Amino acid sequence: xxxxxxxxxxxxxxxxxxxxxxxxxxxxxxxxxxxxxxxxxxxxxxxxxxxxxxxxxxxxxxxxxxxxxxxxxxxxxxxxxxxxxxxxxxxxxxxxxxxxxxxxxxxxxxxxxxxxxxxxxxxxxxxxxxxxxxxxxxxxxxxxxxxxxxxxxxxxxxxxxxxxxxxxxxxxxxxxxxxxxxxxxxxxxxxxxxxxxxxxxxxxxxxxxxxxxxxxxxxxxxxxxxxxxxxxxxxxxxxxxxxxxxxxxxxxxxxxxxxxxxxxxxxxxxxxxxxxxxxxxxxxxxxxxxxxxxxxxxxxxxxxxxxxxxxxxxxxxxxxxxxxxxxxxxxxxxxxxxxxxxxxxxxxxxxxxxxxxxxxxxxxxxxxxxxxxxxxxxxxxxxxxxxxxxxxxxxxxxxxxxxxxxxxxxxxxxxxxxxxxxxxxxxxxxxxxxxxxxxxxxxxx
Amino acid sequence: xxxxxxxxxxxxxxxxxxxxxxxxxxxxxxxxxxxxxxxxxxxxxxxxxxxxxxxxxxxxxxxxxxxxxxxxxxxxxxxxxxxxxxxxxxxxxxxxxxxxxxxxxxxxxxxxxxxx
Numbered sequence: 001x002x003x004x005x006x007x008x009x010x011x012x013x014x015x016x017x018x019x020x021x022x023x024x025x026x027x028x029x030x031x032x033x034x035x036x037x038x039x040x041x042x043x044x045x046x047x048x049x050x051x052x053x054x055x056x057x058x059x060x061x062x063x064x065x066x067x068x069x070x071x072x073x074x075x076x077x078x079x080x081x082x083x084x085x086x087x088x089x090x091x092x093x094x095x096x097x098x099x100x101x102x103x104x105x106x107x108x109x110x111x112x113x114x115x116x117x118x119x120x121x122x123x124x125x126x127x128x129x130x131x132x133x134x135x136x137x138x139x140x141x142x143x144x145x146x147x148x149x150x151x152x153x154x155x156x157x158x159x160x161x162x163x164x165x166x167x168x169x170x171x172x173x174x175x176x177x178x179x180x181x182x183x184x185x186x187x188x189x190x191x192x193x194x195x196x197x198x199x200x201x202x203x204x205x206x207x208x209x210x211x212x213x214x215x216x217x218x219x220x221x222x223x224x225x226x227x228x229x230x231x232x233x234x235x236x237x238x239x240x241x242x243x244x245x246x247x248x249x250x251x252x253x254x255x256x257x258x259x260x261x262x263x264x265x266x267x268x269x270x271x272x273x274x275x276x277x278x279x280x281x282x283x284x285x286x287x288x289x290x291x292x293x294x295x296x297x298x299x300x301x302x303x304x305x306x307x308x309x310x311x312x313x314x315x316x317x318x319x320x321x322x323x324x325x326x327x328x329x330x331x332x333x334x335x336x337x338x339x340x341x342x343x344x345x346x347x348x349x350x351x352x353x354x355x356x357x358x359x360x361x362x363x364x365x366x367x368x369x370x371x372x373x374x375x376x377x378x379x380x381x382x383x384x385x386x387x388x389x390x391x392x393x394x395x396x397x398x399x400x401x402x403x404x405x406x407x408x409x410x411x412x413x414x415x416x417x418x419x420x421x422x423x424x425x426x427x428x429x430x431x432x433x434x435x436x437x438x439x440x441x442x443x444x445x
Numbered sequence: 446x447x448x449x450x451x452x453x454x455x456x457x458x459x460x461x462x463x464x465x466x467x468x469x470x471x472x473x474x475x476x477x478x479x480x481x482x483x484x485x486x487x488x489x490x491x492x493x494x495x496x497x498x499x500x501x502x503x504x505x506x507x508x509x510x511x512x513x514x515x516x517x518x519x520x521x522x523x524x525x526x527x528x529x530x531x532x533x534x535x536x537x538x539x540x541x542x543x544x545x546x547x548x549x550x551x552x553x554x555x556x557x558x559x560x561x
Contacts, residue, residue: 095518096518394518394519394523395518395519395520395522395523396523396525412528415528415531416528417526417528420525420526420528421525421526422525422526422528422529423519423521423523423524423525423529423532424528424529424531424532426517426519426523427513427517427519427532430516430517430518430519431461431516431517432457432461434460435457435458435459435460435461436453436457436460438460439453439456439457439459439460442456444452444453444456445453445456445457
């Protein structure tokens with residue numbers, strides 16, 4: 001966070017400031033040796049359970065492990081593979097190979113943290129315990145819920161994920177293999193042309209920019225192969241605008257007009273006939289059918305079942321229907337269970353469900369947890385910052401960063417303009433983002 | 446990326462390049478040291494060698510741009526604004542300077558100027 005710590009704030013921030021000062025002096029090697037010493041590592045026997053070992057869970061584990069000494073930190077997640085999900089779009093665009101997003105969870109579980117390779121089956125915040133599918137119970141003093149979200153493909157009638165990659169069916173979200181299969185289907189479409197359908201579900205979703213990007217990328221592949229004239233591209237927006245942030249929505253509207261993308265508002269994919277290649281959309285005027293040669297299906301998304309069944313979701317408001325955890329948007333602390341935090345996709349907060357959100361949410365939640373342990377409440381607040389390098393053609397992207405208030409936030413003011421199609425933003429997306437993400441998992445960025 | 450901490454940059458570059466980072470930093474330090482040592486030994490610049498090193502440096506700049514294009518699956522033809530031209534100039538410039546310094550040092554140590 002850019003906010004300066006309040007006077008008398010935690011020693012952690014003092015040390016950070018010291019480190020920054022030292023590195024500014026050019027004493028980088030000195031700073032590097034000072035940092036791991038962590039004179040203020042808190043001695044505690046607190047039991048912390050981290051439910052979910054994806055981006056948010058692993059980042060939280062790394063940060064807690066480096067700040068606490070003697071704490072019992074347990075990550076519960078059965079997945080051995082770790083997926084760098086921001087890379088899925090690049091795989092589905094033919095830019096990166098299928099293996100690009102894949103690494104191992106074990107690579108990022110920090111020393112001293114127990115990794116339980118079982119699935120969270122029950123969360124009991126009243127009894128302060130988590131039960132796994134193997135029947136083991138883990139009591140906790142603090143719980144960090146980082147269970148991500150569920151891709152609800154069954155919410156689209158007729159959808160079959162096994163057929164992704166065939167018959168013009170694409171869906172980049174499912175998995176690295178699904179993204180690679182989507183690329184094969186897109187490549188065939190780019191060779192022939194026809195009708196391409198794009199869009200997004202109603203409700204909250206991972207990286208709301210991804211469906212927009214993929215539309216731009218398809219347009220560019222068609223142009224590069226000289227078949228744009230033989231293709232129609234339709235973008236089915238679920239709402240009256242193309243993106244949640246008005247200034248970005250306007251920019252995308254202009255770019256779509258420029259690229260000849262036909263926009264249809266208030267269209268939500270309801271059913272799909274994979275054999276006849278017909279998509280059915282729900283609109284305010286009833287349902288409408290649209291034949292296609294290629295479609296990128298983005299499934300509806302919701303909190304995982306174990307969270308939906310627990311007492312943690314919102315009971316009212318925009319996040320209640322999909323069962324996202326009822327947390328305070330500034331602290332990520334549960335509003336009814338103060339010893340529970342939710343970070344990442346499962347958090348019921350507005351705006352981004354992205355890796356960038358994780359990067360800025362987790363340090364705040366962890367700081368509040370540590371503040372509790374120290375008896376010095378944290379003053380840090382998450383302002384909703386998230387970012388989306390919105391690819392507008394192969395080789396160019398707009399680096400879009402915004403917060404809860406729909407403000408554009410600029411990391412590089414005066415250098416990288418947020419609404420400009422730039423190569424440098426593409427370079428960041430393809431070269432710097434994955435290393436930044438991996439550093440985040442390790443608690444170093 | 447709201448807080449541009451140099452340590453974060455170091456972490457990111459370490460993830461990006463792995464052991465290559467240390468190899469490149471080592472080469473840079475060694476190259477500069479060899480260059481400076483050569484200047485001290487010869488008590489000045491050898492103009493003829495410098496011109497040759499600069500010529501080689503021009504190729505180094507092009508090479509840097511080619512490498513950049515490869516690893517980013519794109520190229521300088523994708524430039525869309527001033528920030529891009531700045532990046533291209535930076536990559537090219539770094540390639541030129543690094544190659545020229547290295548070439549000058551290598552040439553100097555392999556074929557030292559005859560004592561006047």
